[in-house]
Amino acid sequence: MKPTKFSLFFFLLLLSLLLYQSPPPFTTAAIDEPSSISFLITNKGLTFLKDLLISKAISTLIPLQIPHIDQTLQIPFLGNVFVKLSNLSLHQIAVSDSYITPGESGVSFIVSGATANMSLDWYYSYYVGRFFPLQISDHGLASIQVEGLQVGLTLYLEIKDGRLMPTLVECGCFVEDLSIKLEGGASWLYQGIVDIFAGQIESAVEEAITKNLKEAILKLDTSLESLPKQIPVDDIASLNVTFVNDIVLSNSSIGFEINGLFTRNDQTSNYKFLMDPLFNNKILSTQRDQKRTMKFFEEHLLVPSGQGTSKMMGISIDEAVFHSASTLYYEADYLQWIVDQIPDQALLNTAGWRFIIPQLYKKYPNDDMNLNVSLASPPVIRISQKIIDVSANVDLIIDVLDGGQVIPVACIFLEIQASGSVELRGNNLGGKVKLGDFKMTLKWSKIGNLKMFLIQVCSLQRPHVLGNTQVEGLPLIATSS
Numbered sequence: 001m002k003p004t005k006f007s008l009f010f011f012l013l014l015l016s017l018l019l020y021q022s023p024p025p026f027t028t029a030a031i032d033e034p035s036s037i038s039f040l041i042t043n044k045g046l047t048f049l050k051d052l053l054i055s056k057a058i059s060t061l062i063p064l065q066i067p068h069i070d071q072t073l074q075i076p077f078l079g080n081v082f083v084k085l086s087n088l089s090l091h092q093i094a095v096s097d098s099y100i101t102p103g104e105s106g107v108s109f110i111v112s113g114a115t116a117n118m119s120l121d122w123y124y125s126y127y128v129g130r131f132f133p134l135q136i137s138d139h140g141l142a143s144i145q146v147e148g149l150q151v152g153l154t155l156y157l158e159i160k161d162g163r164l165m166p167t168l169v170e171c172g173c174f175v176e177d178l179s180i181k182l183e184g185g186a187s188w189l190y191q192g193i194v195d196i197f198a199g200q201i202e203s204a205v206e207e208a209i210t211k212n213l214k215e216a217i218l219k220l221d222t223s224l225e226s227l228p229k230q231i232p233v234d235d236i237a238s239l240n241v242t243f244v245n246d247i248v249l250s251n252s253s254i255g256f257e258i259n260g261l262f263t264r265n266d267q268t269s270n271y272k273f274l275m276d277p278l279f280n281n282k283i284l285s286t287q288r289d290q291k292r293t294m295k296f297f298e299e300h301l302l303v304p305s306g307q308g309t310s311k312m313m314g315i316s317i318d319e320a321v322f323h324s325a326s327t328l329y330y331e332a333d334y335l336q337w338i339v340d341q342i343p344d345q346a347l348l349n350t351a352g353w354r355f356i357i358p359q360l361y362k363k364y365p366n367d368d369m370n371l372n373v374s375l376a377s378p379p380v381i382r383i384s385q386k387i388i389d390v391s392a393n394v395d396l397i398i399d400v401l402d403g404g405q406v407i408p409v410a411c412i413f414l415e416i417q418a419s420g421s422v423e424l425r426g427n428n429l430g431g432k433v434k435l436g437d438f439k440m441t442l443k444w445s446k447i448g449n450l451k452m453f454l455i456q457v458c459s460l461q462r463p464h465v466l467g468n469t470q471v472e473g474l475p476l477i478a479t480s481s
Contacts, residue, residue, distance in 0.1 A: 048312055073196060079127075081124055084124070085122055085201070104249065105154065140182065144179065146178060147178070236328070368401045369398060411442075412440050
């Protein structure tokens, strides 16, 4: 049997069973771009995202090199002393408290009470003697403990030209205190560094961290801009991951949407069914309607309190995703299979049907057969809570292999209705597929009139051919063969 290659389509089909909730019948005054997949990052997901971004920022930030500092000090009894601090480096940052707060102005990240370790080289020189000046100099190392480090930034998120664009609204850093430990040197040097250079070191650290964060946001923007708008599924189709509509922010979650439809790799598909309001999400840009939209996200994408652990992310997959996939592969003539192997291989020989279809055996005795299976129209998929209903019309052509020739002898029209459900079993995604209704109609025959009721009864009595099926494990479910 020829395997299909659109396993992502089946994975989304099954994933939607776990996550799908029917949208409420609210109406809106305006309609934005249609979206088919909606995401909601919950408070738990935002916390995970915050910790991940902070960890990534720290690993990118350290070791942080800070520009050298030099200054001439007036020291009693010594006069002018030139002091230079070089090789200032921030080695380690430990975060104790951090927060992420979505709001109307953007998403704010705040780190407070952090500590950091620094090191530096110090050098000083001065001259003694009025008539024969003699240079006195010394150098050494110093370690610094940064206390009460606070960092904050706010990003404004917007969708522009189908891409997510972060804009830095504000960014700042504040150092509460420094603890300096000199290795060697005179006491006056320590006091001079504490009195004169402590403020400059604090300012240098604040400016360096702020500068690096701004550069990181620019790199993030560049990386997001380079993301593809389509993800290839196979050589036939791609998934449209273009962002649509506005980011929806609440005080504890972020919602966004993507187009989510399957498109041909060689063209832009425009399916008629997309005009059906059933498949169009209606999102408004006004503040009032955004609040209603967020309420929809929170009510229909999150597990209600008391019904289990809250999820990090909620996903709503519209039926339009599966309709776009089924229509695309149907139009690409990809929903066709040649079945030449089944568990009961005797059924693919005319001898196995000599009592049910005697004309077939009489005309082609003991010849092998193939089943040429093709969908007569795109399958119709309806999603409800925890259940997916699939209706498919199939043309089943019986081919006889006679003398090296493939001879079509009959065509049976199948009307199939099935339903499925999935569940998580440990780390595996398992599920059940149940045959709901099954009808056979003879379209044409070269071997006389067939007794369709006998063929149908024979098929239904073989559960490995048609009937209830139970599968376990994602690889078995996410592929079709």
